[in-house]
Amino acid sequence: MVEPPPPSNPLKKDDFGDWEPELHKLLIARGYEQPEMYCLADRVKGKYRQPYREEKDPEDQSTVNTIRVMVDGEPVAIGAYLPRLKAVVATPEDRIRYYVPKELREDAIKLSKKLRDAKSNA
Secondary structure, eight states, X not given: OBOOOOOSSTTOTTOOTTXXXXXXXXXXXXXXXXXXXXXXXXXXXXXXXXXXXXXXXXXXXXXXXXXXXXXXXXXXXXXXXXXXXXXXXXXXXXXXXXXXXGGGHHHHHHHHHHHHHHHHHO
């Protein structure tokens, strides 16, 4: 698995600039004549990694939508009992990961780092 460099334009989450063409050039240079057959882009939607959220109103909390623990014989929402376990409010972003042949993984990671560093220096 190889993570691409950050998008060229933060508003265009799928625009990685030269990343895919450069990755395909690397595959071709190593003898993979059809790079798109050996380079899988896996787009993982953020909706599959949603954080736990409990209902804000205690009256709306139930066993279905709130994790509770027993404290002194009373069920208490876990976020109220252990504040550091309160729900995460930021929704996760969609992610894209690239899968390449194992023998090219290190070179692909170096390419990603090189492009990431070039963007940060620009």
